[in-house]
Amino acid sequence: MNGNNLIQFEKVTKIYQAGDVETFAIHEVDLQIKRGEYVVISGPSGGGKSSILSVMGLLDKCTSGRYLFKGSDVTGMSRSELAKIRNTEMGFVFQSFNLIDTISVYDNVALPLRYRDDISAKEKDQRVKDALLNVGMDHRLKHLPAQLSGGQQQRVAVARAFVGSPSIILADEPTGNLDSKSAEIVMELLQKQFDSGVTICMVTHDPRYTTDATRAIHVFDGSIQSEEFRTPMGKAEIATA
Numbered sequence: 001m002n003g004n005n006l007i008q009f010e011k012v013t014k015i016y017q018a019g020d021v022e023t024f025a026i027h028e029v030d031l032q033i034k035r036g037e038y039v040v041i042s043g044p045s046g047g048g049k050s051s052i053l054s055v056m057g058l059l060d061k062c063t064s065g066r067y068l069f070k071g072s073d074v075t076g077m078s079r080s081e082l083a084k085i086r087n088t089e090m091g092f093v094f095q096s097f098n099l100i101d102t103i104s105v106y107d108n109v110a111l112p113l114r115y116r117d118d119i120s121a122k123e124k125d126q127r128v129k130d131a132l133l134n135v136g137m138d139h140r141l142k143h144l145p146a147q148l149s150g151g152q153q154q155r156v157a158v159a160r161a162f163v164g165s166p167s168i169i170l171a172d173e174p175t176g177n178l179d180s181k182s183a184e185i186v187m188e189l190l191q192k193q194f195d196s197g198v199t200i201c202m203v204t205h206d207p208r209y210t211t212d213a214t215r216a217i218h219v220f221d222g223s224i225q226s227e228e229f230r231t232p233m234g235k236a237e238i239a240t241a
Contacts, residue, residue: 006199007033012065014051025051027222038200040210043219049203050172057170058082091161095173097153099145105156106141112164131159151182158189171202
């Protein structure tokens with residue numbers, strides 16, 4: 001494996017079983033994401049985008065194939081081993097925000113740090129406050145999610161995604177429930193994380209939010225149909241699967 005690869009799929013397949021019916025959500029996908037890339041995955045609804053991101057984020061296991069994260073095969077790892085990788089290496093932003101309604105904005109952002117023994121309580125507190133300041137939500141840290149607008153909730157979710165200094169942020173339709181102004185703010189925050197060195201992999205159906213990516217992948221029927229590599233000069237090279 002290339003030492004610069006953060007993520008590597010080798011013939012990854014995901015099958016969902018409903019009675020006697022098998023549905024291929026992902027079909028023998030080969031995929032590499034290098035450190036420092038900004039990758040956008042697009043395609044029609046039901047095409048496999050979110051399933052790829054779910055397996056990538058260790059929220060679901062593949063049916064067959066191999067998944068290597070930082071060179072380690074995670075396919076056969078235990079749930080506790082996978083949870084540790086998710087907690088220390090990955091940040092998540094979902095379409096539905098996924099904030100806990102019964103705890104404050106501060107405590108929602110602090111969640112990824114709760115089980116981090118390598119970080120002192122003082123540093124955890126500072127990280128949470130800095131993350132909320134970074135997304136312009138430091139004045140709402142004592143509020144509950146229900147007291148915020150959708151755009152504000154998603155900004156809190158972005159803060160939660162990067163508070164643990166992850167290697168990669170996985171965003172699944174992060175603008176899907178937002179108005180255009182709030183969506184632009186969230187995309188600017190993700191771009192800011194990318195500029196700071198965090199790898200980004202985002203699923204979206206909206207072509208407006210693919211322009212900042214260094215690579216665009218089009219998925220259809222669980223397979224990668226094409227990839228568009230973008231150079232610093234803004235030119236693109238299309239690779240068809």
